[in-house]
Amino acid sequence: MRVVAAVARSGAIGERPTGPILVDEWARDSDSLPREPQCCGIAWRARMGWRTAASSAALAALTALFGAGCADSNGPGANPESGGTARESSTGPAMRSTMDDIAERGELRVCSTGDYRPFTYRDANGAWSGIDIDMARDLAAELGVRATIVATTWESLSADFAQRCDIAAGGVSVTLKRAKEAFFSDAYVVDGKTPITRCENAARFRTLEQIDRPGVRAVVNPGGTNEKFARERLHRAEIVPHPDNNTIFDEIRSGRADLMITDGAETKWQARRHPELCAVHPDQPFTFSEKAYLLPRGDVVFQQFVNEWLHLRKHDGTYDRIARPWIG
Template sequence: MGWRTTASAAALAALTGVLGGGCASPGGEPESAGTDQSTADRSRLDEVAERGELRVCSTGDYRPFTYRDEAGAWSGIDVDMARDLAASLHVRATFVGTTWSTLNEDFRQRCDIAVGGVSITLERAREVFFTEPYAVDGKTPITRCENAARFRTLEQIDRPGVRVVVNPGGTNDKFAREKLHRAEIVPHPDNNTIFDQLRNGRADLMITDGSETKWQARQHPELCAVHPDQPFTFAEKAYALPRGDVDFQEFVNQWLHLRTHDGTYERIAEPWIG
């Protein structure tokens, strides 16, 4: 069979398939899956608008990005940014508390967006979409100021007798366990009080994001951030979105692009990081 005949036959078969797709089944109902397709194509943009609520997952324990006080009030750079996003969608923002170890699961089940200093990792990218980055960061030590010269390198830190405190389940925990093999890793479950372990001498240092070390050093003069502008790693901060929802991702990306260029992000961040 020549190529013209083959092409004609293929076109006829395709046309027959298209027309046949609209035929009624013996029960009288169309065989088309139009309703299911409409549901499958439904974006979180539509759901958020109809619900009148943007559900925001956050740990509430990672200043300057997110903080939840004992009375339940939320604050932080990303908290205010999430409120601005909700306002741009003409809905209210509702915050859902989570932990670093349960963040992905809670986000998938309960939220439309996750915020609060979330670092982009390949592991997380397998489960969620990320927005464009809004900040660059990396892991660096924080310790009592008199010990700052002792803990400038991983070689200095990874020694017997050195106590490194970590908050379980996050990227700090993962970094410490991957890089430190001789130092003692001391888990502390409450990230809001973890820096008290350094101040009170129950741990020697913590390795966390440079942005957090700078903020904590401003609050506690006895603590010093060790080379926060030259961290051990490279990381970017972004917001987590539902995997597969390109429409929602594109909207949030456009909002974030505008807010990081019209002065909004700088205005929100200035009280926290100067």
């Protein structure tokens, strides 16, 4: 699993970067990130880059709300003593945000599935753990509220999120389908789909051509990007649905299924837990995908805050500290 140190450090807002800047396994980045110009109390991060293009209209509205001085940090309003207008307009009518609802409620509602380690897990006693569970708790602490984890499923994630949650966390992949309905935070992990199988079969299932053959049983959890991948890419192999993602790897161990194609991070975690299972080329997966937090559509204020928090936590050691016990 690779970690995104910064999604895009150059280019104007809305401009697609040449590619994510990656660091190896949880490596710490240096302090050498370029400083972003602060504008009207908001860091207009160039690293927000192309993903923010989706919210450019909302950003434009925010810019208008906070004043034209935002456009030029050397322009009128940049210096509070210059008598410019930016400061005045920033005290104008406040833009209502999920941030305000969270503060009033005293609670951050976090949708999570609890079935995808190392990111989210709910044990038999109902206790939650995982990298993204701890990260969500850290976000709640930063907001000065309690975190309430709201159990959801991959099939009902989008609907549950829209109705019941402020954020969804737990290995959520960025997809364009979801991006039509919600915002995403910046990505914090780059991953992709790769096979996991019993080790004696690892050489047999390296390519999709090898896997997609009659007689091969690929077990699949419903509702997420795994199922989408399997249904789009496997036509001759048998797709074996298994509804419980916490017991799905037992299907492979027992021999009832031959393999599963899932995210590299999960194959590594499960292979460490079950030595008879092998992650097949988890660092050269079949696909490119990113993990991010799902956020309310249109709420640029909350999105900006979450991105600032995430950026700092990726660089102050918090993310590494939380992730290390899960990834070794």
